[in-house]
Amino acid sequence: MKPSVFVTRAIPEAGLARVREVCDVDLWPGEMPPPYEELVAHTRGKDGLLCLLTDRIDAALMDAGLPTLKVISQMAVGYDNIQAAEAHKRGIALGNTPGVLTEATADLAFALLLASARRIVEGVDYIRQGQWVTWHPTTLLGGDLSGATLGIIGLGRIGQAVVRRASGFNMRIIAHSPRANPADAATQGVELLSMDDLLRRADYISLHVPLNASTRHLIGARELSLMKDGATLINTTRGPVVDQAALVAALQTGRIRAALDVTDPEPLPADHPLMSLPNAIVVPHIGSASRWARDQMALMAAENLIAGVTGQPLPTAVRP
Ligand code: GLV
Numbered sequence: 001m002k003p004s005v006f007v008t009r010a011i012p013e014a015g016l017a018r019v020r021e022v023c024d025v026d027l028w029p030g031e032m033p034p035p036y037e038e039l040v041a042h043t044r045g046k047d048g049l050l051c052l053l054t055d056r057i058d059a060a061l062m063d064a065g066l067p068t069l070k071v072i073s074q075m076a077v078g079y080d081n082i083q084a085a086e087a088h089k090r091g092i093a094l095g096n097t098p099g100v101l102t103e104a105t106a107d108l109a110f111a112l113l114l115a116s117a118r119r120i121v122e123g124v125d126y127i128r129q130g131q132w133v134t135w136h137p138t139t140l141l142g143g144d145l146s147g148a149t150l151g152i153i154g155l156g157r158i159g160q161a162v163v164r165r166a167s168g169f170n171m172r173i174i175a176h177s178p179r180a181n182p183a184d185a186a187t188q189g190v191e192l193l194s195m196d197d198l199l200r201r202a203d204y205i206s207l208h209v210p211l212n213a214s215t216r217h218l219i220g221a222r223e224l225s226l227m228k229d230g231a232t233l234i235n236t237t238r239g240p241v242v243d244q245a246a247l248v249a250a251l252q253t254g255r256i257r258a259a260l261d262v263t264d265p266e267p268l269p270a271d272h273p274l275m276s277l278p279n280a281i282v283v284p285h286i287g288s289a290s291r292w293a294r295d296q297m298a299l300m301a302a303e304n305l306i307a308g309v310t311g312q313p314l315p316t317a318v319r320p
Helices: 013-022 036-043 059-065 084-089 102-117 120-128 157-168 182-187 195-201 221-226 244-252 291-309
Strands: 004-007 024-027 048-051 071-074 093-095 149-153 172-176 190-192 204-207 232-235 257-260 280-282
Touching (some): 004 013, 013 024, 036 059, 059 084, 071 291, 084 093, 102 120, 102 157, 102 204, 102 232, 102 291, 149 157, 157 172, 172 195, 182 190, 195 221, 221 244
Parallel strands (some): 004 048, 048 071, 071 093, 149 172, 149 204, 204 232, 257 280
């Protein structure tokens, strides 16, 4: 008999086909995530669970899956939706999909940086609203990248991929990353600083820390107040890393700018104050949304799931 698994949404076909080769698949049919009760009901009696960042995977759900549940395979690198310690406590293997979405996410962070600096969304709106009546010497002036200072908070895989892009744009690069080695950073042309010094010096600040208890609201009213006039905050990690109410208040003064791929909550309602601010750009959590990255994420999640249900070590396991 094949191992049985619950897959919480239709993932890219490459991954799904691989899972079907080895497992009996119970695939959630909807476009929307399964409601929590359905998630619990479908996990019961399964050997494995392939889930997404929109699924709340808590201790009660794990208990519903036991004694059969051997593996939780998340198709994402971030796993703040999963009570990882509870999985480890129960001996349920946990996998994620690091690496394959690094370049795609760094591309999006840089796209947001450029779009905010050169006011791309405002420019499109300007035409849509019939305001383009002539070329004007001082219309829609934006910031320069060359010679500007980029501050990276979190110099992990994605932070370093943003550094590679910024070097090509001739930016000065500073970072705050407590575990980074200053000598390694220096070879990449990065100067390591305290968080406050980074906030005071950067023209553009890009966040690349995972969401956990120590990074929730890492950027709050105090941190925003330290940012330079006209500086831009870019967030492609998780919405709650920023205190969004404080961000809205800071943006409403017009003093800073923001470009966000992630918000708190998600989805963000269309009538949210962030959506009517000219100095904010918001896109709907599409950091890893390139065709190649999503195919690889699906394949990696499939391989973790298959390894888990067949008693093998996971290729990319989340360690306790
Ligand atoms: C996407 O946000 C991910 O964590 O993979």
